[in-house]
Amino acid sequence: MNDKRLLIVALTLYLLELSKIMNDLNQHHLKLKNYLNSKEIKDEATKELLEEVIIFIKTETDSLEKTYKASKTIYKGLIRNINSKKQNLSKNSH
C-alpha cells in the first residue's frame, strides 16, 4: 500500500474518532443545558457553574469541529487524487 492509501485509512479512523468524541461531548453539553434551562434551578451559584462548563464544552467541540473539517478536506482531496489517477491509467490503457 502506498503512503496516500495509508493516509486515507488513517484519516478514516481519525475522522471516526473525532466524530464520536464530538457526539458524546454534545450529549454532556445537552444534559447540562437542560439542567440550566430547567425551572428547578433557581440559585445563581449552580447556574454560574453550569454556564462555565457549557462554554468549556462548546469551545472544545468547536475546536474539534475545525480539525474535523480540515481533515475531511484533506481526505476528500486524497480520494479525488487517487480517483483521477485511476481514470488516467484507464484512459492510457485504452
Place this chain on the structure above:
Amino acid sequence: MFSIDIFNRKKLVFKDNKIYLICYNPPSIYIDIADNLLNKFLLTGFGFYRFIDEWTIEDNDQEYKVKAILLYYGLPLIKHKIPGTKIPNLEDLKNSSNKYIYYIAGMYWLLMNLSNVDLPKIKKLLNLTKKVNDKPIKVKELEGKDLIIYPNISDLLDFYNLIQRARTANIQNYYNEVIRQL
C-alpha cells in the same frame, strides 16, 4: 491536643498540624490523613490546598476541630463562598435549589479545571466516593442538612475521558497504527 487514633483508636492522631481528608459520602463518612501515601495526590497533583478548611467532627462522642479537605462525594467544598469565584462551597450547596445538580455542576467544573491531570488520578478521586468506614464520624457543620444524593460516577468519568481523547487524538497516531498493523 487530640488523642484519638482513627485507625486503632489508641494512638494520637487528630493533631493541629495535620491536614485531614473527610470523605463525606453520606450515609458513609470517613476520615483519613490527607498527606499520606494514598491521598497525597490530592494535594500535590490536584493542588487541593485551597480547599483546606476547619471542620468540627464528632468521633466517639467527642468533638474535635480539624483542618481538612472535605470531599462531598468527591467534590471538594470549602465552608463559605469566596465572592467573585465559583469555588464549590457548603454555603452554595445548602442554598442550592437542587443539591444533586449543584454537585454535578461542581464536579464537571472540577474535572474541567483538572483536565491536565492523568486519568488514573481522576479515577482515584472518583473512587473516594465509594469509600466507606464501619465506624463513621460526624461533621457538625453538615449535620441534618439532608445531603444524601446518588451521583453517577461513570458519567463523570466518561466526560473526563472524552476531554482527554479530544486533547490527544492526532492523525500521526492513527497513521503509525495503520503501518504497525500491516
